[in-house]
Amino acid sequence: MVRDYSAFLPGGAPERQPEPALSAIEALGWGAFFAGQIDATDLTETPPVRVTAVHRSGLQVVGEGIDEIIPPGIDATVGDWLLFDRERPKASRVLERRSLIKRRAPGSDWQVQLIAANIDTLFVVTSCNQDFNPARLERYLAMAFDADIEPVILLTKTDLAEDPGSYADAARAISERVAVVALDARGDEPGQVLLDWCGKGRTVAFVGSSGVGKSTLTNALAGRKDIATRAIREDDAKGRHTTTHRELHPIAGGCVLLDTPGIRELQLADAASGIAELFDDIEALTGACRFRDCHHETEPGCAVTAALESGALDPARLERWRKLQAEDAFNSASLSQRREKDRAFGKMVRGVVKARSRNRR
Numbered sequence: 001m002v003r004d005y006s007a008f009l010p011g012g013a014p015e016r017q018p019e020p021a022l023s024a025i026e027a028l029g030w031g032a033f034f035a036g037q038i039d040a041t042d043l044t045e046t047p048p049v050r051v052t053a054v055h056r057s058g059l060q061v062v063g064e065g066i067d068e069i070i071p072p073g074i075d076a077t078v079g080d081w082l083l084f085d086r087e088r089p090k091a092s093r094v095l096e097r098r099s100l101i102k103r104r105a106p107g108s109d110w111q112v113q114l115i116a117a118n119i120d121t122l123f124v125v126t127s128c129n130q131d132f133n134p135a136r137l138e139r140y141l142a143m144a145f146d147a148d149i150e151p152v153i154l155l156t157k158t159d160l161a162e163d164p165g166s167y168a169d170a171a172r173a174i175s176e177r178v179a180v181v182a183l184d185a186r187g188d189e190p191g192q193v194l195l196d197w198c199g200k201g202r203t204v205a206f207v208g209s210s211g212v213g214k215s216t217l218t219n220a221l222a223g224r225k226d227i228a229t230r231a232i233r234e235d236d237a238k239g240r241h242t243t244t245h246r247e248l249h250p251i252a253g254g255c256v257l258l259d260t261p262g263i264r265e266l267q268l269a270d271a272a273s274g275i276a277e278l279f280d281d282i283e284a285l286t287g288a289c290r291f292r293d294c295h296h297e298t299e300p301g302c303a304v305t306a307a308l309e310s311g312a313l314d315p316a317r318l319e320r321w322r323k324l325q326a327e328d329a330f331n332s333a334s335l336s337q338r339r340e341k342d343r344a345f346g347k348m349v350r351g352v353v354k355a356r357s358r359n360r361r
């Protein structure tokens with residue numbers, strides 16, 4: 001990312017040019033990446049619209065003079081850009097995504113569920129207190145990498161901590177590739193410090209545990225310009241009126257903040273490649289083990305145990321890598337594998353019950 005440090009150079013900040021007015025789609029985060037996918041006829045015949053919420057009754061889409069619900073059927077989620085087909089809304093085309101967060105729905109059939117599309121920066125929020133936990137941060141970072149999103153660690157409540165610098169150091173030690181920002185989430189700081197990631201045509205989101213300051217940060221960024229959060233009413237399946245909220249909040253300057261229940265409840269799933277990226281040092285070691293199926297326990301020629309012994313690898317970090325891998329393997333197990341296990345377990349239980357009743361007789 002190219003950062004503009006000119007304001008810090010001698011001579012002071014350059015005169016700020018008045019910002020040109022944004023078009024409706026620019027205010028929703030439209031930019032070159034999406035413009036490059038369409039031609040002039042598309043623009044007039046099938047205008048771009050962004051999915052601002054997913055309701056049971058369909059996709060809420062907003063664009064230049066457009067604010068509609070497209071009935072269910074399109075495989076799209078909050079943050080997606082569509083080319084809106086007025087005659088046949090369900091035939092609207094989904095533009096190529098810059099990023100996608102998805103997970104396996106924990107239902108019976110393990111379908112993939114789309115959580116959010118086209119987020120550029122995921123702010124992983126934690127506080128300078130007992131909420132701070134490297135393992136949890138790594139989980140979020142792996143997920144961001146897996147979804148092709150740039151993660152940034154955001155440490156809040158610096159004003160309450162005795163030594164906020166130590167938290168920032170611990171956060172920086174997690175990965176060289178992840179920026180760390182420490183701040184007081186209340187007041188003006190977020191609007192200034194997060195500018196680097198909140199430029200025109202960008203979409204950002206906050207994740208983190210309850211109470212770390214996500215709502216405070218959201219208000220700091222979106223403030224009263226929060227026009228897209230006004231409640232809208234829609235008819236649910238039973239014909240009742242329900243009040244729902246838009247989940248895309250325009251921030252000044254053409255950046256958009258995405259805030260959905262799906263993002264708030266994010267869990268680690270299907271993040272194998274993200275884990276590999278975050279722990280690329282350990283992955284590199286495993287490639288140097290003598291045996292390809294090395295478990296890095298007691299095998300001879302194991303590069304991982306060698307690194308542990310030499311002190312080059314932190315045992316706690318290895319432990320976290322193992323845990324994330326195990327969790328990911330569990331989450332990614334196919335339904336058939338799970339059914340097979342269930343069946344085997346059921347058979348075993350029935351066998352024990354039978355044997356007992358035989359013994360009792």
Ligand SMILES: Nc1nc2c(ncn2[C@@H]2O[C@H](COP(=O)(O)OP(=O)(O)OP(=O)(O)O)[C@@H](O)[C@H]2O)c(=O)[nH]1
Nearest residue numbers: 156157158183184185186210211212213214215216
């Ligand atoms: N002193 C101080 N208080 C903060 C800071 N950030 C958040 N708080 C306070 O912490 C409390 C929780 O903040 P929220 O913004 O509601 O946290 P949240 O992450 O949105 O929590 P959930 O909505 O439960 O997910 C509020 O009382 C905030 O005012 C900070 O940097 N400094």
Ligand SMILES: [Zn+2]
Nearest residue numbers: 289294296302
């Ligand atoms: Zn090994």
